[in-house]
Amino acid sequence: MLESLSTRLARVVKTMKGEARLTESNTADMLREIRMALLEADVALPVVREFIAKVKERALGQDVVGSLSPGQALVGVVHRELANVIGADLGKEASQINLATQPPAIILMAGLQGAGKTTTVAKLAKHLIDTRKKKVLTVSGDVYRPAAIEQLKTVTGQAGAEWFPSTPDQKPVDIARAALDYARNHYFDVLIVDTAGRLAIDDAMMKEIAELHAAIKPIETLFVVDAMQGQDAVNVAKAFSDALPLTGVVLTKTDGDSRGGAALSVRHITGKPIKFIGVSEKIGGLEAFDADGFANRILGMGDIVALVQEATKAIDVAEAQKLAEKLKKGNRFDLEDFKAQIGQMKNMGGMQGILDKLPAQFQQAASQVNQDEAAKKVRRMEGIINSMTPGERAKPELIKATRKRRIAAGAGVTVQEVNRLLNEFDQIAGMMKKMQGGGLGKMMRAMGGMKRGFPGFGPK
Structure with a gap:
């Protein structure tokens, strides 16, 4: 999500950071670039006007003009106002689900129908089970679509x-x-009710x-x-907000939206916080x-908080601890x-899932990588390892020419690919050996370094 908007605004941010002083001319140029970027991202015109007016007002204020680094101070103003447009002014508590x-x-x-309500119900149920330890019941009131x-x-x-269970002959109420x-009778903590949608209001x-x-x-x-939905999302949001x-708000399909305008517009029109995004x-x-994290991503600064949260969910801490203890004892x-x-990398959505949350300069690496090809290489790597015997996995030095041919045939790959995997393994194993005795913290940092040898990212 947000590629085009992030690219435009990141360029503006980079330019303004280098300004030693602000003039009417360079401030006007910056505001013009931001206005065009927002409009091209399908942000509603009233939202754009209000945002530009607030940034302009603050840009001429003492907090920017009197700053030792006015360019950087102005970037800070853009960031704060952008965060406020999408809900930072409401406070973090406003974006939390209220179960009190x-x-x-x-x-x-x-x-509306097609917005992703039904799958979002299940995703929300899983979120509440995993993060809040709640017992959740779901029910569908969409009697018009048995499917x-x-x-x-x-x-x-x-x-x-x-x-x-529900049936089409029943009334939603x-x-x-x-x-x-x-x-109530079965002591559920949460009941999530899915409702019928229409193709139009x-x-x-x-x-x-x-x-x-x-x-x-x-x-x-x-x-x-x-x-x-872009601009259409504004009209739909207003109708539901009135009724x-x-x-x-839950914003779905953000992984398929390169513009990102709906996030800014819907929050402004409804006046309600965005609570979740479907990624x-x-x-x-x-x-x-x-x-704040979303504003960072729009400005090309990355969302490290979201990345850490994603890693926390994806990484099996017990397994990581077990590996750390193994290395600490001197085992290979x-x-x-x-x-x-x-497998841990795959749980985080692969390298693309990680890069999406990193600052813009790191994301440039993603554009140079064929993500589908990288995913295929990961599957081939797993296939190669699965074709090995337990003894070969434990002692890779046993794998000589004859064994390599057998493993390659079993995995349906070439011997060269088996050699490549073993070379990449040697690099990671060397890194792990260096930090033996360093505990879990070092190991987790080293795991992050795996991307250097990860298929599609390292030298071939």
């Missing part, structure tokens, strides 16, 4: 939550009340969801919107929204360990 009520806490999901009910059943199972009774849809809201009185009413007392189709592909790093580290 007598269980079950009811969460109502609203939005949506079955879809919710499937994805709820993938999330590890429980699904409450009756379904929700029955699910609520079941949730209509009065019947709004009336139905308003009645549903009145009947179950949810503590959270989340508006789910497709980030790729329902929304408490927050992939995977069931774990939902991130808690952080306005073997091919089985190497395979486990490749």
Whole structure:
């Protein structure tokens, strides 16, 4: 997400950082560039006007003019205002899911058909199970699309939550009340209610969801919107905001949106915080929204906080600790360990998932790499290691010419690829050997260095 907007604004930021003093001319040029970047990113015109006006006002203020580094001070102003546009002014608590009520806490999901509501219900359920340790029940009130009910059943199972059955001949209000009774009687912490969407806004849809809201009185009413809708997202957001007392926004499909304008526009139009963004189709592909981190990414500064959170979720700390203890005792790093580290990288979404959250200068590496080809190479590496015997994985020095031919045949690759994997393993093993006795902290840092030898990134 955000590639075009980030590229334009990162260029402006770089230019302004180097300015020893601000003039009417260079400030006007900077504001013009920002205005064009925002409009091209499909940010709504009222949002752009208000943002530019606030930056201009602060740019002429003493906090910038009187600064020893006015260019950098101005970049700080742009960052603060951008963060405020997408919700930093509301405070971090506003973007958190509120479950402070007598269980079950009811969460109502609203939005158009195709916005990703049903999959978002399951992603949110998994998020609450994993991060808040909640017992979650889901139910579908979409009586117009039987397939949506079955879809919710499937994805709820993938999330590890429980699904409450419903049928197309029932009324949405009756379904929700029955699910609520079941949730109370079976001690669920959270009930997430999926609702019917339409391909476009209509009065019947709004009336139905308003009645549903009145009947179950949810503590959270989340508006789910497709980030790729651009300017259309503004109109949809306004309609739902007028019809329902929304408490927050979930922005979906951000991985497919290169412009990023919807994030800025929807928050401004609804006045409600963005609580989550959908970053992939995977069931774990939902991130808690952080306005400051998002502003950093837009300005090409990266979102290190999100990267750390992603690493915390993806890395099996128990396994990492076990490996650290193994190395501390002087035992060698073997091919089985190497395979486990490749798996950790995959859990973080591969190198692209990591690079997306790094500052712009590091992201340039991503543009030079064919991500599909890199993913295929990872699978081939795993296939090669799987073709080895346990003894060969433990003692790679046993793997000579005859064994290499057997392993290559078993994995369906060439002997050259087996040699390449062994060379890359030797590099990582050497790095691991250097930090033996250094504990978990050093090991985790060394794991980050794996990208140098990771397929598609290191020398071939």
